[in-house]
Amino acid sequence: MLVKTYSSSVIGIDATTITIEVNLGQGINFFLVGLPDSSVKESHLRIKAALANNNLKFPQREVTINMAPADIRKEGTVFDLPIAVGILAVSEQINPEQLHSFQLMGELSLDGNLQPVKGVLPMVLQAKKEGFQSIILPEENAQEAAVVDGLRIYGMKSLREVVDFFNGTATVEPTQIDMEKTFTNMLDEFEVDFKDVKGQHKIKRAFEIAASGGHNVVLIGPPGAGKSMLAKRLPTILPPMSLEEALETTKIHSVAGKIKEAKGLITQRPFRKPHHSISDTALVGGGSFPQPGEFSLAHNGVLFLDELPEFKRSALEVMRQPLEDRVVTISRARYTIDFPAGVMLVGAMNPCPCGYFNHPEKECSCNQGTVRHYLNKISGPLLDRIDLHIEVTPVSFDELAMEQDGEQSKSIRERVVNARLFQQGRFSTDKGIYCNAQMESKQIKEHCKLSEESKNILKHAMDRLGLSARAYDRILKVSRTIADLERCTTIETRHIAEAIQYRNLDRMNWGS
Incomplete structure (x- = not known):
């Protein structure tokens, strides 16, 4: 007797449907074929224990399980449930009539309880x-899967x-969420706000420009x-995510296993802050079985x-290609995976090892060579890919002591959204370009024409700053964004x- 169940395998951030064929034969052997990895092979032991602890029987005959297509490597514990259900169906402990319309996914504990798995959203999208x-x-x-309309999502606790x-002795209601309500209500939920920032008017202006054009920023001070405090508030003035962006972002976090149980859909723009000890692979992605970084x-x-x-x-230099192409390409002998990487990069740094070079009040204890060596850790090609170089100066006591709040993020965001709408109209015929930072040579030549002055x-x-051709393009893009705000x-x-003022690190006196 042969029974088929269905599940999914994630490769990159996309899923492939896997057909699990279970056949009973003569003998007492167990065969699992179809290029399974160690965690899939171990499912045999988890399933036997789960069946025994739930008064279900593992067949005392030869069981052959084929996972097709057989040339795709199967990894993870997502296949525990479909394999177990296939075994129960082929041994006539489950009614197999409805199995063809279901996809099954889940890890089994030894007591038969279902444990959560990674990559659910791309699997459900592919199933639909x-x-x-x-x-x-x-x-x-269940909440993560329920963001996909048109499917019945059954969240269950145990085998x-x-x-x-499946045997009709229990009724389970599908999980349902109001996608429009959930998406709309969560768009403006922020824990921080620019109104809490005292002073720093020049920096706020630079961040408004950066958010309006999608430009990369480096803060030096x-x-x-207040560099970290300012950077943390940048997502509060970025345009709200569209539903398409939210789904794409959620897919990536789902594959990485970073979706919270009560939060099925990511509706706020991510803010990631890796520690400086991070490895190259953790930063841009990769590994034996490639994962997003x-x-x-x-x-x-x-x-x-x-x-x-x-x-x-090496970690900084490996970022150069993703910053330019907005995608991370992981190549292996048998396949190539593309991970989306459309980010706004914000870097923060001290001007020297002691931190007080060019400080208006405190004296720097570093010698000239030390300062230059410290700044040279950031290569010229990487700095060229950063549009705005901003000097952050300490806030005075009078500004800190002010009781009046600064301008709210909501007000700044309105101007940013209007500038983005202005750009969308300009790039309506340019596929894949949505903001000024994404302009290429053709668009720069067309939309960034200058007067003789x-x-x-x-x-x-x-001539004075010794700027490269790439820096020239960056200045044109930023000036186009400033014009769009007006x-x-x-x-x-x-x-x-x-x-031009936002190219501080190109000034000859830095580190000299």
């Missing part, structure tokens, strides 16, 4: 695409509950000047690298002048 009607999975994953459900977990949001010069040089100002700045169709001289 292939015409499945229902999903059975652990109760902890016994699954058996009773002494300890305690911090770069991809920050997709559609902000990647904040505090103490930038303390990161390993503006050209002269920019030429003088390039709803100007042309780039004026004042826009170019302000954009």
